[in-house]
Amino acid sequence: MKRIDLHTHSTASDGTNSSQDNVALAKERGLQAIAITDHDTVSGVAEALEAGARLGVEVVPGIEISTLLDGQDIHILGYFVDYLNEDFLDELTKLRQVRNQRNQMMVDRLKELGIEITIEQVQSKQTKPGGNVGRPHIAEVLVDLGKVSSMEEAFEVYLGREGKAYVNPWRIPPKEGIELILRFGGVPVLAHPGLYDKDDEIEDFVEAGLQGIEVYHPDHSEQEVEKYEKLVTKHNLIATGGSDYHGVRNGSVYHGELGSQPVGEAVLEQLKARRNKKTSSESQ
Template identity: 55%
Template sequence: MEKHIQLGENETGGVNVTAGRCDLHTHTQASDGMQPPADNVRLAYEKGLAAVAITDHDTVSGVAEALEAGKRYGITVVPGVEISTRAGGKEIHVLGYYIDTEQELLLSRLEEQRSTRLGRNEAILAKLRELGIEITLEQVVSGMGRELKPDESIGRPHIADELVRLGAAADMRDAFDKYLAEGAAAYVSPPRITPETACQWIQEAGGTAVLAHPGIYGDDALVRKLAQAGGLRGIEVYHSDHGPAEHERYLALAGEFGLLVTGGSDFHGARQGVVFHGDLGSVNVPVAVLEELKAAGGI
C-alpha cells in the first residue's frame, strides 16, 4: 500500500516517493560541499528527483557545470545561490533562485562577499592558533586535495576537516561544537550585509529570495520581522534540521504573509563518513514549486 507522503518528507517502502519532486538546497565544491556540481545532478537522477537546485555560498560558479549535467541526465537544474547576511546579532542566510548567473553586478557583489568570508576564515584560524592549534589557510586548502578556483571559497567545514586531521577534534560535529559554531571558542562573525540587501541583490538579478532554514536561528521573532520586511518571496519551511514542530510553525508563518513554501536537504556531502545536514533528496518539495519561484522573480 502506498504511503501518504506529506510535503517535504521522503520515505521509502518500495515506492518512488521522489518522482515529481525537487531538492532546492544543495552545495558543491564551489563552496563547502564535497562533490563537483555534476555529481549533485547525478545523485538527483539516481534518487528519482525531477529537479535539483545548486545553492552554493556566495558564488554561482558551480551552476554552469550542473546545467550541462542536467541536460545529460534529464534533470531540471535550478540556478541558485545562498547569500550570507547578518541581522539581530545572528548570521542569516538568504537563498536566491532563478537568478541571472552571468549578471556582472551580481558577480561583483558575490566577489565582495567572498572577500568577507576570506577575512573571517583568517580570523578563525588566528583564534585557533591562540588556542594552541597550529593551523594555516594553506593547510586547509591542501587538505581539500585539489586546487581552489578563483571564484570558489573556503568554508567552516573545510576548517573542521583540518581540525580533525590535526587531532584537535574527533569529527566534524565535535569541531563545530568546540570551535566553529556560534558561541564556540574560535567563532567569528564579521560585519555583513543585511537580509534586506541580499533580497534586493537577488531581485535585481531577476531571482526570487527565500529565507533559508529559519529554525536554525532560534529566533522566531526575528524570522517574523524578516517575513514582514517585504523583500522575501518564500520561506524554507522544510529542511534537514527542522522537525514537525518547525514545519507546522513556518508553514503557518508562510501562509500568514503570503510567502512561498520551499524545502531542501542542505546537502554538503559526507565528511569522515558523516553526511552534513542531510542526504541529497532526503528533504524535497513538489516540482510545481519551481513555476511559483519563476513567477515571483525580479522586481
C-alpha cells in the same frame, strides 16, 4: 509526481561533490530537479546546467547569500538569479572577501587556543580552483589534526556560534541580501530559519521582499515545520524545502542526504511564477 531538492552545495563552496556530480546523484536517486545553492558564489551553476541537460534533470540556478543580524548568521537562498550578470558577480566577490577574512580570523583564534593550524592547510581542503573556503574546511583540518573526532564536534567545540574560535566580521544585513537577489532577477527565500532564533524578524524580511521560507529542512523539528507552515500561509509565501546537502566528510553527511527533503513540482512552479512576475513588471 516530481521530487525536487532545492538546497544543495558543491565544491564551488563547501560541498564535497562537484555540481555536476550532485546532478548525477539527483538522477540516481530519482529526482526530477535540483537547485545548486552554493555560498556566495554561482561558479558551479553552468556545469550543473550542462549536466542537467545531458541527464534529463532540471537545474535551478541558485545561491545562498551570507548575511548578519545582531551577530547571528542569516542565510538567504536565491532562486533563478541572473548568474551570468557581471554586476552580480562583482557583488559576490565582495561577499567572498568577507568570507576569506573570517576564515583567517578563525584560524588566528585557533592558534591562540594552542592549535597549530595554518590557512594554507584549510585552503588545501578546497578541491575546486577558485572555490569558496568555509568553516567545513576548517573542521576537516581539525579532524585531521586529531583535535576533534568528527565534523559535528568541530562545530560544537570550536566553530559553531558557541564555539571557542567563533568569530563573525561585519556582513551585509538580511534585507540587503534580499534586495541583492531581487535586483538580479532572483526569488529570495529564508534558509533554515529554525537555526537562527530570529522568527520575530520574518515580518520585516517579508516587507523587504522575501518570497519564501525553507520550511522543510533536515535540522527542523516537526514543531518548527508546523510553525513555519503557518507563517508561510500568513504572509502568502512559498514553502520550500531541501536537504542542504554538503556531501560526505570523514564518513558523515553534513545536514541531510541529497533528496532527503524533497518538495513537489508545485513549489518549483511557484518560484518560477514569482520570478516571471517580477521580470515582466520590470520590463513594463
